[in-house]
Amino acid sequence: MSSRLREIAHLDRVIHEPARLMIVATLYLVKEADFLYLQNQTDLTKGNLSSHLAKLEESEYVEIEKTYRGKIPMTVCRLTKKGRASFRAYETAMRGALFESVNPAVEASR
């Protein structure tokens, strides 16, 4: 088994969960986004999205700010520096491991 494939065992479990991965991948592309945007992009229910955001906030990957736009309440979320770095590391590890698992010649040539 390739060494990079073995790295999958050490993936960040907070991000690795599919729903949280969608949230973090979505937030990675924007400066900030509100709850409704995240709900539309991920197709998660309100409760589900709330609980995953709480988990991400607890891990200090996401900052959540409750504010108003006019009279409409808004929950604005943004990735922290730690969250961005963790997502980049996760993506690199995952892509490397998956690439080598389908291209064994790469590992063999090392």
Next chain:
Amino acid sequence: MPDSIGQVRSRAQSFWYRDGLSDILIGIIGLLQNGLTLVMHFGNEQSWWYQPFIVVYLLLFFLFAARAPRVMAAMRERITYPRSGYAAPGEAQRILRNTIVALAILAIFGLLLATRYGHFDTGRWVQETPVVGGLFFGVVGIYVAVRYGVLRYLLIGLFSILLGLAINIEYPTWLGTAIWLVGVECAFLCAGGITVWNFVRTTPLSADAK
């Protein structure tokens, strides 16, 4: 896993094209720019009003282009955010977009001024502008359509190629170029108008916004 990282990216990026407001803005800016082309084509250079008019027009145009992002944000706040949510583009994305828009505006104005006041024969290459421009819009439209799944850009791209070819064959003059630009800009306006109408009709307001 319900969605791959690539699909999430593609969906998130298609958000910027979903409401059609950017198409309307492109159309308005393009028509204003083209208005100047027509004034320069038909206007009498010896008239007392000609030079001041051009200067004032250019100033107002650049003022509008500079204010356009704020107008856009205000419109999105009323139309888009209560329906599909709010997202602010990343810094790199914002800088890239603004740079492309600024360069495109400056390039077209530079071209207009060079052809008008430059001391070289423009007749030969001006006739190629619709077909070259048509191919450029076509390639960009097809790229956006394929990358972000925005079908209307494919249609605008194909229309711009066909119109450019037709004008190049039938009416290869200065005015032909202006007609091609008006055609493409009207295509953007129509596509934007239909998209906004469809967006408002099919995407309900969020519970909080009601």
